[in-house]
Amino acid sequence: MDFEFNNEQRDIQKAVREFAEAEMSREYMLELDRTSTYPADLLKKACDLGFLCIDIPEKYGGVGYGLTEKAIVFEELCRMGAGVGMSLGGSCFGLKVLLNSGTEEQKNRILPRACSGEGLPFSGAFTEPDKGTDIVTFPLGTTAVRKGGKYIINGTKTFITHADISKYVILLCQTDTNAKPSYKGQTTFILENPLDKPGYTVSSFEKMGWQTSHTTQISFSDFELPAENIVGKENQGFYNVMSFLTEFRIETAAAGVGMAQGVYEKAVNYAKTREAFGQKIGKFQSISHKIADMATKIETARLLLYKAAAIFDTKHDVPPHISSMAKWYGARMAVEVADDAMEIFGGHGYIIENDVARFYRDTRMLELVEGTREAQKNTIAASILGRLD
Ligand SMILES: Cc1cc2nc3c(=O)[nH]c(=O)nc-3n(C[C@H](O)[C@H](O)[C@H](O)COP(=O)(O)OP(=O)(O)OC[C@H]3O[C@@H](n4cnc5c(N)ncnc54)[C@H](O)[C@@H]3O)c2cc1C
Structure with a gap:
C-alpha cells in the first residue's frame, strides 16, 4: 500500500497546478462567473496541453493515463476555478460512454476531435422532466422508433449540461416500450452536431450557482438519426x-x-x-x-x-x-x-x-x-x- 503519487503523477500535478495558477486568476474566475461565460478559451488551452483527455488512449488522440491522473487534473482545476474547473471537466461528460461502448469506427472518428477540443463540449442526456433519480420504474418518455435505416426521436431531456453548444450528445432513449423491466428497453445513441439538425430545440435554465456552465432542456420532435448512431447494443443503454x-x-x-x-x-x-x-x-x-x-x-x-x-x-x-x-x-x-x-x-x-x-x-x-x-x-x-x- 502506497499513499504517495508516483513521480509522473507528481509532475502532472505540478504542471496542472502551474497552468491553473497562471490561467485561472481569481479576477478572471469572478468575471466568468459574473458574466455567466462558458470558459471556451481555457478549454482550448487545457486540451492543447492534454489535460482534459488525459485518460483517453493515445490511439484515439488522448494521453493514455488513467483515472487517477484525471482526478489529479480535475482536483487542481477545481481548486482554482471551483465551477469553472467543473465546467472544463464536465465538457467531457458522456465521452466515456462512447469510449467504453462505441464501435471502432465511431471512436476513431469522434474521439480525436474531442481530445483536440474541437469536438467539445460533449453532453450526456439522461434526465427527463419527470425522471431523474428513477429512470427504471417506468419507460423513458424519450423514445426512438426504428424506421428503415433511421430512428425517429421524440421526447424531452432536462437539466442537460451544455446541450446548447455541444458538438456531440450521448442520448438515452426508450427503444422497447414493452420491455419488462423497462430499463432493459433503453438504448444509447450519439448525436453529431445536433444543433444544425431539424427537430432539436434547446432552452436554458438560470441557476443559483455554477454560472459558467449551461443547463438546458432539449425537445426532440421527429428528430432523425441514422441507425449506425447507436452506441453499444440495442436495449443495453441503461x-x-x-x-x-x-x-x-x-x-x-x-x-x-x-x-x-x-x-x-x-x-x-x-x-x-x-x-x-x-x-x-x-x-x-x-x-x-x-x-x-x-x-x-x-x-x-x-x-x-x-x-x-x-x-x-x-x-x-x-x-x-x-x-x-x-x-x-x-x-x-x-x-x-x-x-x-x-x-x-x-x-x-x-x-x-x-x-x-x-x-x-x-x-x-x-x-x-x-x-x-x-x-x-x-x-x-x-x-x-x-x-x-
Ligand atoms: C446543474 C445541473 C446539471 C445537470 N446536468 C445533467 C446532465 O448533463 N445530464 C443529465 O442527464 N442530467 C443532468 N442533471 C440532472 C441530475 O442528474 C438530476 O437532477 C438528479 O439525478 C436528480 O434528479 P431530479 O432532479 O429529477 O430529482 P428527483 O429524482 O425528483 O429527486 C427529488 C428528491 O427525492 C429524492 N429521492 C428520489 N428517489 C429516492 C429514493 N429512492 N430514495 C431516497 N430519496 C430519493 C432525491 O434524492 C431528491 O432529494 C443536472 C442537474 C443539475 C442541477
Missing part, C-alpha cells in the same frame, strides 16, 4: 450509462476535493491575517478547530477519492458503492468546508466579490448531479444490506 456514471462519480469526487481545498486555503489565509479583539482570528479556538475539521475532512475525502481511482485503474472497473462513497462524501464535504469558510470570513464571505461566495454556491451543485446524496447512500446501503424483501 448498463452503458450506469457503468459510465459509476466512473464519472469519481471525477466529481475529485471536483469536490479540489473545490474544498481551494476555499480552505482562502480560509486559512484569512484566519492568519484578520484581527478581532486585538488578535488574529485564527487564535480563537473555535476558528482554529474549524480549520482542523476542514483539513481532516478534505484529507478523508481525498483518501476515498484516490482509493476509488486506484481500484478503477487496477481493475478497469470499480464497485458502484466505492464510487458512490467517494462522490457522496467528496460532495458533502465540499459543501461543509465552503460553509465553514463562509463562517470564518464573516460578512465578507457573503459579498459577491469575495471568492468564498462563489465556492459556496458552486459546491452545492456537486451533491445534485450524477445522482443525489440519497441515491449514493441507496447504492452504498444496498451493497451492505442486499435486498431485504
